[in-house]
Amino acid sequence: MDFIIEAAVKAVKALYQTDIEPAAVSIQETRKEFEGQVTIVTFPFTKFSKKGPEQTGAEIGEYLKNELKEVAAFNVIKGFLNLSISDEYWIGRLYNTITADDFAEPKPNGQKVMVEYSSPNTNKPLHLGHIRNNLLGYSVAEILEADGYEVIKTNLVNDRGIHICKSMLAWQKLGNGETPESSGMKGDHLVGKYYVLFDKELREQLKPVLNEVYEKHDLSAFKENQKAKIEESLATIAKVKEKRAQTPETNTKLLGELDDKIAAEEDKIKEIAKNATPIMIETQQMLQKWEAGDEEVMNLWRTMNGWVYAGFAETYKQLGVDFDKYYYESNTYLLGKDIIEEGLEKGVFFKKEDNSVWIDLTSDGLDEKLVLRGDGTSVYITQDMGTAQLKYNDYHMDKSIYVVGNEQDYHFKVLFLILQKLGKVDGNGLFHLSYGMVDLPSGKMKSREGTVVDADDLMAEMEATAKQQTEEMGKVEAFSEQEKTELYHTIGMGALKYFLLKVDPKKRLLFDPNESVDFQGHTGPFIQYTHARIKSVLSRADYQPQSKPTVTELAGVERDLIVLLDKYPETVKEAAKGYSPAIIANYVYELAKTYNKFYHEKSILQAEDEDSKQFRLILSASSAKVISKGMKLLGIEVPERM
Template sequence: MDFIIEAAVKAIKQLYQTDVAPAAISLQETRKEFEGQITIVTFPFTKFSRKGPEQTGAEIGEYLKNEVKEIAAFNVIKGFLNISISDGYWIGQLYNQILPDDFAVAKPNGQKVMVEYSSPNTNKPLHLGHIRNNLLGYSIAQILGAAGYEVVKANLVNDRGIHICKSMLAWQMFGNGETPESSGLKGDHLVGKYYVLFDKAYKTQIEELKAEGQSEDEAKKNAPVIKEAQQMLQKWEAGDAEVIDLWKTMNGWVYAGFAETYKQLGVDFDKYYYESNTYLLGKDIIEEGLEKGVFFRKPDGSVWIDLTHDGLDEKLVLRSDGTSVYITQDLGTAQLKYNNFHMDKSIYVVGNEQDYHFKVLFLILRKLGKAGADGLFHLSYGMVDLPSGKMKSREGTVVDADDLMAEMEATAKEQTEAMGKVDGFSEEDKLQLYHTIGMGALKYFLLKVDPKKRLLFDPNESVDFQGHTGPFIQYTHARIKSVLSKANYQVNSAIETTELADVERDLIVLLTQFPDVINTAANDYSPAVIANYVYELAKVYNKFYHEKSILQAEDEISKQFRLQLSASSAKVISKSMNLLGINVPERM
């Protein structure tokens, strides 16, 4: 709407002999209860007009109506000038902007961004929290790509440490050579099984030692299994061939299992980093920081940074024995990632329990003057809860990602069959549809909420075909495709329509907003912006569908115009859902 801003600047110059910058003109979408599409806030201009906001708005509105052919009418409500733009303008937008294939396709902006997400541990399967993480990361990557960024999707795998050794040790103790092939379990589930068995053995030994008179803290330190796990970790760090071989074998099982889950979830990565390769990298940065005076060494030899002047506290960055802590490793990995890709922005998709950690990490990198430090961003997200009793967890503590996805497909099957939406489908097509709807329901429900908010996920509610859900939007897309198919619709030239019904105009106005919605979502790192936009679009299309006959339109011109409007709506719905990582079916 640059033409309105330019005209408003001229109006103020002409009417009040005052120059204002275009940025001073605040445009808003007109509230639904008032006539018009664009609203100008007139309060700031009363100091130039020396008149009330209503009279100022009326004078500017009259000028705009007389001088700008695209402006058909205006009204003033208090300090708000509501502008009605001509039908000719909106029809032109449909044919010149929305219908062409390059609509909402941003030109490359010359900036590169890395989105790091998933970041699993290789001692257990992915769970519900990982699902939100993966969906957020993948969707943000899609949105930034649509906004013109070159995107690198990265996964930092936590494949080392005491927790990994716990699974390895338990497999040695209880496994009897069990493998994914012999057990029929996915590799990540098999390794997770032994992590649970370690924990049970550990707790049993703690209780036994407490019964012998040791305190709980003593028992935790002295339990034989934890000592053996610590010894295994020391052997791993020393490069013991037998331990390394077992580590590679069991991690291989896990990676195969993760790959299946990622495929089912519909996410992927361009680059993998492994903590086993990166955990030592930060030590050189610690030395560099000591030389620069950013860090200081305490008498015991440990290295710290004092962040009290920044409102934080003192932070350990290297232990007295020279071993690294998490922040050491993360400093090194951040440097490695920048060396590899020289990105302008780096986004870490990590739960909000790590908010403090990332404040410290980013602050240290800035104090060290590291290239790329100003482009770091922590996309912090809240926990996901399930209504109690909705699902059983394999491990009894967290909801397994594979179990949840299987339940989503089962729920989609139940509700889809109950509504009779699979008549005429082959068995193969039915299974694909249940997967598409189930995953769409899961993804949409988790992405429609602002990432920062904790949310309660209800599988049954998420598959409601009439609610604020993915399946409602998917069904709308399928409905449009059905109409286009019945009409044997082919893209053709502009139709000589001159007037629009209110609902037709509302639909075009909403469609024109799509490029701006993408940019807002990219700037806010929020898939919820896209999710709520496409829901509103689906609602308005359904209103149009019910109010205006398409296949039985009053004349051929109206029919073809409404088909083109329908095709444009399907295109934007499909693109929007794709930005959320959601597929839309052609028929339901």
Template sequence: MNFIIDATVKAIKTLYQTDIDVSAVSLQETRKEFEGQVTIVTFPFTRFSKKSPEQTGAEIGEYLKSELAEVSAFNVIKGFLNISIADAYWVDQLNNVITANDFGIFKPNGKKVMVEYSSPNTNKPLHLGHVRNNLLGYSVAQILAAAGYEVIKANLVNDRGIHICKSMLAWQKFGNGETPESTGMKGDHLVGKYYVIFDKEYKKQIEELKLQGQTEEEAKKNAPLIKEAQEMLLKWEAGDDEVINLWQTMNGWVYAGFEATYHKMGVAFDKYYYESNTYLLGKDIVEEGLEKGVFFKKEDGSVWIDLTDEGLDQKLVLRADGTSVYITQDMGTAQLKYDDYQMDESIYVVGNEQDYHFKVLFLILHKLGKSWAKGLYHLSYGMVDLPSGKMKSREGTVVDADDLIAEMEATAKEQTEALGKVNDFSQHEKEQLYHTIGMGALKYFLLKVDPKKRLLFDPNESVDFQGHTGPFIQYTHARIKSVLSRANVLDIKAKRTELAPEERDLIMLLTQFPVTIKQAATDHNPGAIANYAYEVAKGYNKFYHEHSILQAEDELVRQFRLQLSAACAKVINKAMAMLGILVPERM
């Protein structure tokens, strides 16, 4: 609607001999109870007109109506000028803008962004928290790509450390040579099983030592298992062949398991970083910080940064024995990533429990004078809860991603079969559909809300075909495809002189797709796209129920409504793809 803004600027110049900037013109969507589609707030212009908001609005309205063929009428309610846009304008938007092949696709903007997400530990399977992380990261990457950015999807795998050694040691002691092949278990589940076994045996040893008179803290340090795990980590860091071989073998099992889960989730990566390759990075940055006076050394040789002036505290960046802490590694990895790609922005998709860590990391890099530090962004998100008793993992604690996906497919199957609409589907088609609906329900439910919010996920509620859900939007897409499959859609630009309100509303909504993509990319918020897709689906269903499409009164109207239907399907498809959600052709 830039033409309305430009014309309003000219109106102020002509009527009140005042130059104003386009940013001074505030456009809103007209409220449903008033006539019109676009509203201009006239209060700011009264200081130029020296007249009441109503009179100012009437004068600007008259000017716009006389100057713009697109303006068919206007009305003024207090300080709000409501403008009716001629139906010919909306018809032209459908015929020449919305139906164009490049609608909703931005040209490359020359900017590069990395989105780092997933970041799993190789000692256990992906869980419910990882699901939100992966879906959020992948969707943000898709939205940024649609908005014209070159996107690198990165995964920093935590494949070393004491927790990895716990799984390895437990498998050595209690595994009897088990493998994914011999047990039929996914590799990540098998390794996770031994992490749990370690924990159980470790707790037993702690209790035994406490009975011998040791305190809880003493027992935790002195338990033989933890000492052996620490010894194994030292051997790993020293490059011991036996430990390294076991580590490579068990990590290989885990990666195969992760890949299967990633495939089911529909997420992918362009670049993997491994903590086993990056854990020594950052020490040179510490030296650089000491030279620049950004860091200081304490008497014991440990290196710190003082952030008290920024309202934080003193932060350790290198231990007295010269070993790294997490922040050291993260400084080094941030530099490595920038050296690899020279991106304009680097987004970290990490839960909100790490808010403080990233505030400190970004501040340190900024103080070190890293030019790229201004492009660092922490996409913080809240936890996901399940209704109590709804699902439990094998260990009764966190919910495995694989179990959740299986539960979603089962729920989708149950609800779809209850509707009786898949009787003519082959078994393979049914299984594909249940997976598509189940994952669509899961993804939509997790992505439609602001990432910062903690949310309660209910599988049954998410697979409602009538609610604010993924399956409702998927079903709408299938409905449109069903209509189009029964019609001969001609490649003509069907002109209409008068639109029904539902047709006009739908076209207006479709024109907002590009600006919605741009806003979602700026805010790193898939919820904007999710809720937009829902509004389009809802608007289409209202249009579908109010107006005949295939049995329209004449061929011109029929072709116009078919083209409007096809445009809605295309926009729904593109919007849902940005969320990583497939939309079926039939269901």
């Protein structure tokens, strides 16, 4: 619509003898309750016209109608000038732009972007939270590629640390040589089983340790610094309990605050006590052996990680996501130490008496942040600095996007600020795509208790639900068994992906598997069914693209459909700019709804004449093409028939 803006600039010059910049012209889509497709906001022009916004709008509207053949009519509602663009213009857009082979095809913009997503731990299988992460990361990568970026999809695997050793130790003690082959379990599920068993054993061993603390007041199992912390917490608990006893039962607010304080101190004691259990002591020893390169421990680590990687590969394939590059924390966790030394020399970091290294970010509205422990071991941010530098050295990308849940918002603020202060990476090129957690109707997921919603189980459930609902509609009799299996997978995964991606990434969402597989609602299957419906119409018509039929007037629903199709490239740009698949998802839903309205209001195969029939078939084929393109950006397949 640049030609509208150019003409509006000329109108202001001609009518009010004032030069304005194109940026001063604000245009938007006309609201559905008014006539027209394009709206110009006229309030800013009243200072030039010295007239009210309605009269100003009427004068500019008259000028545009006389000067532009594309403007068929106009109306003014308060300070808004609504323009009706001619049918000839929209028919031309369909014939010359929308049906072109290169419509909405990527045009390289010369920029490189890395999207890091998934980032699993190798001590358990992927779960529902990982599914949102993977789908979001993959879709953002596809959208950015469609907007002309060169995209590198990466996965930073957390394959080291105390949590990995927990699964290893549990398998060593309780596994009896069990393998994925001997158990018939996927490798990631098998390792996850031992992570759960570890936690179960830890809870059992924790009971007597806590009993020594609370019942016998015996702290002999603890080191001196641990004793001091426990005694401090016990003293605090005693004081709070005393205050609680003196608080009237009617003061529920204060009682609740005191209970929270007691619980917080008890949690501190529990964390210290955990490290005094035999199983945690052994785990710490195993981690020390791993870091020292002990051959036996390293072999076990390689074996169990191999099981997990094989399991992950199956899940990723089923989910339909992939990666161009894998990074492993076992290779990157030491990289940040050189950066720490460099930062100390530059005065970005400082050392405390215990030899630990910190950065003071209080002047930036944040806190002091530990970047290296006093014993020289790295913390998460140490390795993240090193990994950021490694990734940049490998690819020299213009932008780096981290797809990580919103519980890490503060971490990434600190990381990006440190990298900026070090001059390592352009701070404007770093972005944390923060997303909300996923809940189920049954409540929040907890992995260590073994009640996690497993990704593989959820995908299988989605396919089963798709099968049940599709068969109830009774339209798959002509399908072979293999075709049915493929269709149920396509519908089930489409339902899952669409439900998780149609919501703004920042929002927490409640995922209901049954609601997501609805062929009539705001769902993936509804859009898939619309695509299959269009393909059926084209097939029955034996449609072959041919010369442009002669059509001079459009029905309202035909015009609406062309306007919406014409918006697709701009929608991709908007989604890329906001890193939001939800923008694409909701656009495709509107397109599917509009096509269905067109389908019900206008006969296609029984059109009043051959030109109208061919025109509506072109409109149908264009709608199928754009629906397919949009759904592909969400990682969703659209079937030819359903």
